[in-house]
Amino acid sequence: MDLFGDLRRMNKRQLYYQVLNFAMIVSSALMIWKGLIVVTGSESPIVVVLSGSMEPAFHRGDLLFLTNFHDDPIRAGEIVVFKVEGRDIPIVHRVIKVHEKGNGNIKFLTKGDNNEVDDRGLYKEGQNWLEKKDVVGRARGFLPYVGMVTIIMNDYPKFKVLMGAYVLLKRES
Incomplete structure (x- = not known):
């Protein structure tokens, strides 16, 4: 569960690669969302x-x-x-x-x-x-x-923490 230790052990090329992958995922999601806004004419499609x-x-x-x-x-x-x-x-x-x-x-x-x-x-x-x-x-x-995940995350903020810890633990194993 030592995330920062994992980051320190990566060489610069691996770290840049991980940062670029994350940036591509975020920008792709944003482009899809903006594209839906244009296609549907709705500010929230x-x-x-x-x-x-x-x-x-x-x-x-x-x-x-x-x-x-x-x-x-x-x-x-x-x-x-x-x-x-x-x-x-x-x-x-x-x-x-x-x-x-x-x-x-x-x-x-x-x-x-x-x-x-x-x-x-x-x-x-x-x-x-x-x-x-x-x-x-x-x-x-x-x-x-399908939106129940959103409701659960808003109604039970501790659920977000549990999900984050679960993801980190799964990554470690």
Whole structure:
């Protein structure tokens, strides 16, 4: 479990090789993420459902794939992911009402399938409707429970430490 000892025993060429491999992995992941942003039109093309408010459509831990093409009209019944001013975490809920004005301006109201009331209580104070600018994306597909790892890591920070120790121990053996 002597990580620094392992690093000291490497010659410079091995160390550079390891650093370059790590940099390539990180940059590849970043390029894939940025490519998905461009292709989907969404600032966050993949999100994890964090609550049970959309059950039975989506469950906590489901991984959603989003698109956000601004030319597509928002319709009642569609599932959108939106951000509210003052909240860091986007919300996944269904559009229940849409108001279109003659000038093309659209306002809409959302609600979780498993909630009793609409989302007006979640919006910023004085806001009764969402607009297209609030939308992060629209659900186009999902993988059930794949995001549970993210939820476990956030809910149980000690799990991260245990996983890190496990990886280091496996590497040693």
